[in-house]
Every structure is written in structure tokens, then in C-alpha cells.
Amino acid sequence: MKDNPIIVGLDIGTTKITTVIGELAEGGGVDIIGEGTVHSEGMKRGSVVNLERATHAIRQSIAAAERVSGVQVDSVYVTVAGNHAKAITSHGLAAIRRNQEINVSDVDRAIENARAVPLDPNLEIIHTLPQEYVVDGQEGIKSPVGMHGVRLEVDVHIVAGTAGPLLNLRRCVQEAGVQVEGFVLHALASGLATLEAAEQSQTVIVVDMGGGTTDIGVFKRGNLAHSASIPIGGEHVTADLAQILKIPMEEAENVKRKYGAAIPELADQDLTLEITTASGSTHAISAFELSRIIKPRLSEIFSLIRDEIDHTLGPVELVAQGVVLTGGAALLRGTSDLARDRFRLPVRLGRPRGIGGLTDIVHGPTHAASVGLVLYGIGEDGKVPHIVFQDEPLSAPQVDLPAPLPATPPAPAPATSAPKKEGVSLVDRLRNAFKDWM
Template sequence: MKDNPIIVGLDIGTTKITTVIGEVGEGGIVDIIGEGSVPSEGMKRGAVVNLERATHAIRQSVQSAERVSGVRVESVFVSVAGNHVKAITSHGLAAIRRHQEITQPDVDRAIENARAVPLDPNLEIIHTLPQEYVVDGQEGIKNPVGMHGVRLEVDVHIVAGTAGPLLNLRRCVQEAGLKVEGFVLQALSSGLATLEAAEQSQTVIVIDLGGGTTDVGVFKRGNLAHSACIPIGGDHVTADLAQILKLPHEEAENVKRKYGAAVPELADPDLTLEITTASGSTHAISAFELSRIIKPRLSEIFGMVRDEIDQALGPIELVAQSVVLTGGASLLRGTTELARDRFRLPVRLGRPRGIGGLTDIVSGPGHAGGVGLVLYGIGQDGKVPVSVFREEPAAAPTPAPTPVPEDPRGKAAATVTVVTPAAPTAPPKKEKDKDAPNLMTRVRGFFKDWL
């Protein structure tokens, strides 16, 4: 554990930037004492595209968390995501002298041999995460120190990022007056915050549905064994709605959160939205039809995740026992049901657990990455601290999704009106509204051109 009991995680995403301040007490128990979230600026798909705006947003997030905690932040663990991150698994070997116990230097030598793989000179290693060890052919060893053998082997998951994007991210944090304590893969931090004790002995797929990217981590017996980044996220669902319904992005996000569903059958059958576009034209769309716009994009994301794992590890049904969904975009109604159908595995919503303090604020899936950064900072070994599984506090009530504020520019670009039926108790009408066929024709045309 670090000497400093205060650990700070800075989760820099495409849609928001979150700072989480954790205090480590006796026995490694973690209390969250500060949190600050602001809309993200200057970021796109995990990479910095505007240094000045990204620095400003980082500074705002940190200052917000400082005001809550009363603690001055000096150094942070920073999340890393995006297509520039690459990961490989390498095998290392170390010979042990006869009649000698395996020592920590022997373990370090095996890991160092695993690191000695040819990498692009433009890549910077972020993590070197050992998997289970093998001593003289005996597998499943967590810690070989003190054991006897002549051959020590280890598989190491190596995560590296392109130097340019990492330098830009480091510069933004430093310009905000902070020191980068270390970079942490987004999929790793999300897994550290959401995996439960029973899942430490299984193979679990953690899918972090963010705004601009979807980060995937495959955890085998508590160790990150495979990772990937899909360059599509919740913002792409919002963009589809904005394009088809002719709404500004902010209003489309609001409609998605309040009335959308990933599975049309779970949409409110009595709900109809009346949309007035900027040109003054008005059309109606039911919640069922709204969900039919949302589902294809989420299905595409889950399909890409499945393809990634199938190609890297084999059929997903044979590789993993369950799936954990987390990230802000996972809160959309029906997302777990859709994932369960696509992966044919048990699926649950992952929330940060095993922490105290401001649990009512950081208990949602959107804070999994930030809380995971704090947990990583305790040991910096890529494993969930044992203290997290001791006397876990009761789960906090699920917070309601934060409503999206109205367009601050005050534009009368478009309006959405909820139309409720005259007799809510009557069964929904089977015949469609006369305007619906025209709308669905446009929707089908859009998807035909898009595909």
C-alpha cells in the first residue's frame, strides 16, 4: 500500500471527467471522501483532441472533488482508453537452481523475460500483469515464492499505449497542476471496482459502456487476461436518434435516457412522443419505435465485443461464465436483457462495491472507472484489494439517471412533447397512427443507407 492514505483517481472519458478521492484506513478499508464530475471537453474516443479545453475540464473536476473532501490533490491515477492501447500476452521462463527455494528475484526474472518481447518503439508499456504461475508443470499457482522447483513459468498480460496520446494526456494533467502517479487501463479499473468475491474464481467478461468507446476486459480468476477497446459507445446511439428524429444532440440524449429502451418489448406501450423539428414540422413516434432505433447500434456494439473475444480466446460461451456490464451507457433500460440474448450468458449490472463514505454518489455504474482507479492505487498490482471483500456494506439504492439539462444556448431548435393516452387502463391500440408509416419509412431508409 502507498504511504499516503489519500489516493485520487482521475477518470477522463469522452462525455465526462470524474475525480474520485479515496482515503485508506486500517486494514485497507477505502472510504470515498470526495467526488467531482464535469462534462468532458477536448476528448474524443479516449484521446486528447484539444489540450486547452481538456486541461480546463480536468481542473474543474479536481477542484470540485477538493471542495467536497477538503483535501488538496497533488497526484492522480489516470484512466487510459482508446484504439491507441494495445495488449498482448507473453510467456516468461526462469531456471531455478536445484534444492533452492523460489525467491522474489526469481519471480521478477521470469516476469522480466516475459517483457522482453519485440514491441513497436512508439509504444509505452502501461501494465505488466502476471497471470498464474507454473512450477515444474504444476499450474494454478498464485504465489510461487518459497516453493521448490527447477522451472518457473509465467504468462504476463502486457498493456501498452502509443507514446503520442499518452504524452498529450500527461501534459493535460500536468498543466492542471497535478502529477501523474500512473496510467491505468479503463477495463482494468472497471473490473477492480465491480467484480464480486465469487467471481474471483471464475472467468468473467467486464464490458464498460462509455460515451465514445466500449472497453472490454476478460478476467480469469481475478487477473486481467485479455483486453480490448471498441471505438463505439453510448454517444453513437444518441447520434442515431439526433439524425433520424432531427433533434439537437442534447435533446436526443435526454430522450434516450428518459424514454429509450434497448429492447423494444420493454418500451412503454402507451407512450408517444410528439417531436417538433427546427423547421416547424411535427411528427409522432411511439416509445416502441424509438427503441427500434436504439437497438441496432447496441446490438452492433455487443456483436463487436463477441467477435473480439471469439477471435482472441474462442467461443464466448465456452470461455466465460458470466458478463458484467458497467459504465454510464449501461443504465439504459433493457441493456442487460439485450446483452444476455447476444452473449447467451448470465449478465448483471456492475456497480462499485466494498467501499464506504460517499456511497450514495459513487454507487452507480458510471463511477466504476473512478472508484477502480482508487482501488488500483492501494496495491498497484492489478488485483482487487482483499479488504474490499470484507464485510461489504449493503448496496445503496439505485440512483435515478441524471436528467440532461436543456440546451444552455436557449435555441428553439426542436421540442419533444409526451402524449399520454386518454384511457391509460385500456389496452394499447393495434392500429398505428397515420403519421407512423411515414416515419418508419424514413427510419428503414436510413438504416438501409447506413448498412
């Protein structure tokens, strides 16, 4: 636990930069006392592409949060997008002298041995996250200190970032007038803010759908056990609309948010839009057809997530008990329904919880990562602080139920649909087996 009661999170994304200032309350809770969100500049897919513009936007975001809170920010925790981060799981071992209790130094020795893996010299370790421990073959141990045994083992999830992008991020933050307290993987921060108490005993997939990337975190009994990133996000959906409708990106973003849906059947069937192209010509498009442009790109994102988990951990239906969607792109109508169809698992929209203060401002999925940075700063061990769960029942999490689809005649498949593969794979058989689950 930090001695300083003020913790600041700085979420630097492709489309927005958000600063959240948190304070440890006297009763042990966490109050959000400051927030500042500005349009992101100089960033692309989590990496700095223009130092001066990125620094300016970061300075604006921090200043906005300082004005709200009345607190001067000296240091911040900063998100790192997974597109330039590498993650591996390493095994560590420590021998314990007979008739001796396992102590903290023994645990540190096992973790340090797990860290002693050859890494590319261009990588900088961001996180060393212990999973569960094993003492003399007994698995599932969360804290081995005080136990007896002669063999202590631990699996450690190691996250390392490419040194160049991390140096550029650090330089931008420092030139904005503050120091970097630490870097935090984006998926880890989002999970810390959105996972509920009941999910701490399950395996849950957290999908943070940002503007330039979609970050994935697989949490097993509250520990980040796997992480990855897809270089596609909500901005690509906007780009598809801008390209096909021949309109500017800003207008395409507004059209997407106001009238778009991830599933065409959920769009307003009676709505027709008048679109004015950049050349000045006007044409009409229905909300249904608009959503038919949106769906293939979101389907691609979820398919890539499935492929990543299927190939790394096994069929997603057997690996996890649920999916939590968060991030700005997850707010599009019907996104949870489309994800439920692709993953064949319960899906819910993840929002920050367990906090007080400016909850009306930071309650949405867009603030998951920035609030998660504050929670990380409180615990500094990669786990949700227990104070966040103090008033939360250990019951099954609420799942977003699929919205009823209006009766419409089947529409022809979009031209961009990929041809189906011949044969039936293991994953396809599992998907068929889970069709009746809903």
C-alpha cells in the same frame, strides 16, 4: 500498499470527466471522501483533441472533488481508453538452481523475461500483469515464492499505449496542476471496482460502455487476461437519434435517457412523444419506435464484442461464466436483457462495491472506473485489494433477471438490419444449444 492514505482517480472520458478521492480507513477499508464530475471537453474516443479545453475540464473536475473532501490533490491515477492501447500475452521463463527455494528475485526475473518482447518504439508499457505461474509443469500457482523447483514460468498480460496520446493526456493533467501517478487501462479499473468475491474464481467479461468507446476486459480468476476496445459507445446511439429525428444532440440524449429502451418491447407502449426538429416542424413518435432506432446500434456493439472474443479466445459461451456491464451507456433500460440474448450468459449490472464514505454518490455504473482507480492505487498490482472483500460472502453473484416482455404484435424488422448469413457456423450452433439456458 501505498504509504499515503489518500488516493485519487481521474477518469477522463469522451462525455464526462470524474475525479474520485479515496482514503484508507483505520479499520483497513476504503472511504470515498471526494467526488467531482463535469462535462468532458476536448476529448474524443479517449484521446485529447483540444489541449486547452481538456485541461480546463480536468481542472474543474479536480477542484470540485477538492471542495467536497477538503483535501488538496497532488497526484492522480488516470484511465486510458483501449482504443489507442495494445495488449499482448507473453511467456517468461526463469531457471532455478537445484535445491534452492524460489524467491522474489526469481519471480521478477521470469516477469522481466516476459517483458523482453519486441514492441513498436512508439508504444509505452502501461501494465505488466502476471497471470498464474507454472513450477516444473505444475499449473495454477498464484504465488510461487518459497516453493521448490528448477523451472519457473509465467504468462504476463502486457498493455502498452501509444506514446503520443499518453503524452497529451499527461500534459493536460500536469497543466491542470497535478502529477500523473500512473496510467490504468479503463477496463482494468472498471473490473477492480465491480467484480465480486465469487467471480474471482471464474472467467468473467467486464464490458464498460462509455460515451465514445466500449472497453472490454476478460478477467480469469481475478487477473486481467485479455483486453480490447470497440470504437462505439453511447454517444453513437445519441447521434443516431439526432440524425433520424433531426434534433440537437443534447435533446436526443435527454430523449434517450427518459424514454428509450434497448428492447422495443420494454418501452412504454402507450407513450407518444412530440418531437420538434431543428427547423421548427413537429412530428410524433412512439416510445416503441424510438427504441427501434436504439436497438440496432446496441446490438452492433454486442456483436462486435462477441466477434472479438470468439476470434481471440473462442466461443464466448465456453470461455466465460458471466458478463458484467458497467459504464453510463449500460443504464439504458433493457441493456442487460439485450446483452443476455447476444452472449447467452448470465449478465448483471456492475456497480462499485467494498467501499465506504460517499457511497450514495459513487454507487452507480458511471463511477466504476474512477472508483477502480482508487482501488488500483491501493494495491498497485492489478488485483483487487483483499480488504475490499473482507465483508463479502463467497457466494454466487446476483444476476439481473430478464424483465417480462409485454404482449405486443411483432414489429417489422428495422431497415438497418443486416441480412442473415447463409449456413450455420460453430458459434450459431452454440447459440442454439444455449437458447434453453434461460
